[in-house]
Amino acid sequence: MVLTVEYTDDGVREWHATANGVRTRRNTSYTPTIYAATTAGDGLDRLADRLEQRGDVAAVEQEGWRPAFRRDEERVLRIDVASIGRVQPVAAWIRRQGRPGTYRLFNVDLSRAFRYCLETGRDATPQRSLRTLDIEYPQPGTPEVPVTALRIGDDLCETPTEVVATLRERLHAVDPDVLVLSTAELVPAVTETGQRLDAPVQLGRRSGYEQLASASTYESYGQVGHSPARYDVPGRVLIDRANTFFYDETTLDGCLDLVERSQKPLQELSWASIGNVLTAIQIREAVARNVLVPWKSRRHEFPKQMRQLHDADRGGFTFAPAVGVRETVHELDFSSLYPNIICTRNVSPETIRCDCHDRADVPGLGYSICDEPGYLPDVLGPLIDDRDAIKAELADIDDPARRATLQGRADALKWILVSCFGYQGFSNAKFGRIECHEAINAYARELLLDAKAQLEAAGWRVVHGIVDSLWVTPRPGRDRTPLPEVATAVTEQTGIRLEYEGEYDWIAFVPLRNSESGALTKYFGKRAGGGYKYRGVECRQRSTPPFVAECQRALIEAFDQTRDPEAVCTELADWTSRLETETVDPEKLTVTRRTSKGLGEYTQSTQTTAAMQRLADGGWESAAGTDVSYVVVDDDRTDRERVRLSAEGCDTYDISFYRKQLVRAAESVLSPVGWRAEDIEQALSGQLTPPLEHFG
Structure with missing residues (x-):
C-alpha cells in the first residue's frame, strides 16, 4: 500500500511500507486527468481539436459522467495532461476559450498525491505500524x-x-x-x-x-x-x-x-x-456515483422571499444563562447533533428544495427535502456509527496503549463531524449549499426547543442551553421524571440520541466583562463526584500565562470550598504576594500570541510588536500568522525593551502587569456572585465592606 508518492521527470515512484520493508514501484504511464463540459453544440469537438495541438496534452477522449449529483450522465471531454505541473495551465487555457462560461472544468485542483491514488485506485493506507x-x-x-x-x-x-x-x-x-x-x-x-x-x-x-x-x-x-x-x-x-x-x-x-x-x-x-x-x-x-468534482463551485442560492430570508439567516439554539451560581445542575447533550440531523433528515445539497416535492419539511423555513437518499448522509453515516462504536469500546478499555489508539481515532472523527455542518455554508466548498446550512440550523433550533419543553413538563428548569447542550436544575415543589427517562423519550421522538452527561454540585455562569448579561460560553463548575469543568475562562485561553491559569484554578477550588468571596481574595493575596516578592519563575509568566500582520504593517506599539522587534534583532523571522512568546518586563515602555522573548530567558518581570492579570482572572471567578475588579482590589487592600446583596 502507498506510503508516499514521488513525482519524477519520467513518471511516478510509489513508496510502499510493507511487512518486509520499504518497496518502490515506478509508474511511467501515468498522466493526470481533468474534464471539460459545455452546453455549446459542437463545443467538445472543437476543444478536442485545439487540445490535440498542444504539447502538454497527452490524449483527449469523450466519456460519460455526471456533472452534479442530481444531474444525469452527459458527454464530457476527458483530458490527459502530460505532467502534473501542466494541469493548472491547461485548465486556465480552456477557461479562456469561447465566451466566459462556455466550458465548465472538473477534477482540476486535486492535491498531487491524492489525485494519483484516486485516479489509479492505489490504497494509501499503510499495512504495518510506521516508525x-x-x-x-x-x-x-x-x-x-x-x-x-x-x-x-x-x-x-x-x-x-x-x-x-x-x-x-x-x-x-x-x-x-x-x-x-x-x-x-x-x-x-x-x-x-x-x-x-x-x-x-x-x-x-x-x-x-x-x-x-x-x-x-x-x-x-x-x-x-x-x-x-x-x-x-x-x-x-x-x-x-x-x-x-x-x-x-x-x-x-x-x-x-x-x-x-x-x-x-x-x-x-x-x-x-x-x-x-x-x-x-x-x-x-x-x-x-460517477460524479465529477467541479473546479469552481457554482452553488447558486435559491431565490427567497424577504420573510424567508429573515427566518433562514439565524444560527443555532441559544438560551442565555442567568448570571450566578446554580446548585445541583445536570447536563444533557444531543450526540453529534448536526451530523445526525443531516443523516436522519436526509439533508444534502442535492436533496434540499428539490423540484420533485412540494411540501414544507424544514421547520420554520418551508424547504422540501427529497425522499431520494442524499450523498452527504452516506458520507457521514459511517463516521457517526464508527465514532459511537469507538466511544462504547473506550468505556470498557483499561489498556493505556489501546485507549490512546482509540482516543486518537475518536478525536479525528470528532473534528470531521464538527466541521461538516459549517462546511455546507463555506463559499469554496466543492459540494455544499447554503440552504443545507440553514436547514440544519432550523432543525437544531426546533429539536432543542422541543427538548426544553419536555424537560420543563417533566419537572425540570432549563438554566442554560447552547447549540446541542442543555443544563437543568430541579423545579421546586414539582414532581420530577428522572432525567434518563426524559432523555430516552426525547431520543425516541427525535431519532437523535439525547445523552445524560452527568451532574454538577454547582455551576457558575459568568457575566460579560462590561455587562450584567450572561456570557454564552463562559462558565465553570464542580462535577458531582469530583473534578472541575472550565469553559471560556482564562485558564482555558491559550494566551494566558501558566502562572495565571494555575492561580485561577486555585481560586475556583477556594470558591468551591468556602463560597466566600473574601476567602477567594485571601487565596488571591497569596498569589499576588508571590509576584510581588519576585519568587515566580519568569518562564511561567510567558504570554503567547499570534501575530496578525508583518512587523512593518503595525501602526501601534504593543507587546506583540515589541516581541517581533526582538525577533528581528536576533535574525529570527516572525511572519503574519505565527506565534510569539514573551515575558512582559516593563509594560510602561513602548519599545522593544517592553518584553523579553521566552527563548532569551530573563530574571525579572513587570509585577504590576501580571498583578492585573491575576485580578482579571479572579473577576471571572467572583463576578457570578456580584464581585467586580474594584471589589477585589478593595478586598486585597483590606478596605472592603461588601454590600449585603453580594451574599444574596
Whole structure:
C-alpha cells in the first residue's frame, strides 16, 4: 500500500511500507486527468481539436459522467495532461476559450498525491505500524545555516558537527517512515549544513528533496494564519508540527484512520484542513456515483422571499444563562447533533428544495427535502456509527496503549463531524449549499426547543442551553421524571440520541466583562463526584500565562470550598504576594500570541510588536500568522525593551502587569456572585465592606 508518492521527470515512484520493508514501484504511464463540459453544440469537438495541438496534452477522449449529483450522465471531454505541473495551465487555457462560461472544468485542483491514488485506485493506507523520528529545532524562528542546535529524539545536539553526526546515525538506526519536524524549514537547513561539513545528510530514502510550496499567509474566519513552506523527501513522510492540525489535535493513529477513509496519503493529510479532508471523503463518494468534482463551485442560492430570508439567516439554539451560581445542575447533550440531523433528515445539497416535492419539511423555513437518499448522509453515516462504536469500546478499555489508539481515532472523527455542518455554508466548498446550512440550523433550533419543553413538563428548569447542550436544575415543589427517562423519550421522538452527561454540585455562569448579561460560553463548575469543568475562562485561553491559569484554578477550588468571596481574595493575596516578592519563575509568566500582520504593517506599539522587534534583532523571522512568546518586563515602555522573548530567558518581570492579570482572572471567578475588579482590589487592600446583596 502507498506510503508516499514521488513525482519524477519520467513518471511516478510509489513508496510502499510493507511487512518486509520499504518497496518502490515506478509508474511511467501515468498522466493526470481533468474534464471539460459545455452546453455549446459542437463545443467538445472543437476543444478536442485545439487540445490535440498542444504539447502538454497527452490524449483527449469523450466519456460519460455526471456533472452534479442530481444531474444525469452527459458527454464530457476527458483530458490527459502530460505532467502534473501542466494541469493548472491547461485548465486556465480552456477557461479562456469561447465566451466566459462556455466550458465548465472538473477534477482540476486535486492535491498531487491524492489525485494519483484516486485516479489509479492505489490504497494509501499503510499495512504495518510506521516508525517515527522526532526532530526539533529548539530556537525560535527559521533555522539558520549552519544549524547549531537540534533535538533528535531524546538527544540534544549543540554544534553543527554534532547535529549532522547524530542525525545521520539516528536515520540509519531507526530507518523512520515518518519524520516529525518542528518546522519543515529544517529540510533545506540540515541538508546544506551537511554539505558545508562534507558529511551529506540524506533525510529521504534517496538523496535530494523538493519544495512543493512556498510560505504564505492567509485569513480564515477572521483569524490570520501562516502556512510554512512545504517540502518532500523520497520515501518518507514529513509531518511539520508548525503546519499540522490533525497530528496536533489527535495522534498518528487518528491521522491514519482518516487516511483510510479519505485515501489522502499521510503527508498531505497532515497539513490538510478539516474541510480539505472532508472534501476528500466526499470526492470518493462522488466518484463512486460517477460524479465529477467541479473546479469552481457554482452553488447558486435559491431565490427567497424577504420573510424567508429573515427566518433562514439565524444560527443555532441559544438560551442565555442567568448570571450566578446554580446548585445541583445536570447536563444533557444531543450526540453529534448536526451530523445526525443531516443523516436522519436526509439533508444534502442535492436533496434540499428539490423540484420533485412540494411540501414544507424544514421547520420554520418551508424547504422540501427529497425522499431520494442524499450523498452527504452516506458520507457521514459511517463516521457517526464508527465514532459511537469507538466511544462504547473506550468505556470498557483499561489498556493505556489501546485507549490512546482509540482516543486518537475518536478525536479525528470528532473534528470531521464538527466541521461538516459549517462546511455546507463555506463559499469554496466543492459540494455544499447554503440552504443545507440553514436547514440544519432550523432543525437544531426546533429539536432543542422541543427538548426544553419536555424537560420543563417533566419537572425540570432549563438554566442554560447552547447549540446541542442543555443544563437543568430541579423545579421546586414539582414532581420530577428522572432525567434518563426524559432523555430516552426525547431520543425516541427525535431519532437523535439525547445523552445524560452527568451532574454538577454547582455551576457558575459568568457575566460579560462590561455587562450584567450572561456570557454564552463562559462558565465553570464542580462535577458531582469530583473534578472541575472550565469553559471560556482564562485558564482555558491559550494566551494566558501558566502562572495565571494555575492561580485561577486555585481560586475556583477556594470558591468551591468556602463560597466566600473574601476567602477567594485571601487565596488571591497569596498569589499576588508571590509576584510581588519576585519568587515566580519568569518562564511561567510567558504570554503567547499570534501575530496578525508583518512587523512593518503595525501602526501601534504593543507587546506583540515589541516581541517581533526582538525577533528581528536576533535574525529570527516572525511572519503574519505565527506565534510569539514573551515575558512582559516593563509594560510602561513602548519599545522593544517592553518584553523579553521566552527563548532569551530573563530574571525579572513587570509585577504590576501580571498583578492585573491575576485580578482579571479572579473577576471571572467572583463576578457570578456580584464581585467586580474594584471589589477585589478593595478586598486585597483590606478596605472592603461588601454590600449585603453580594451574599444574596
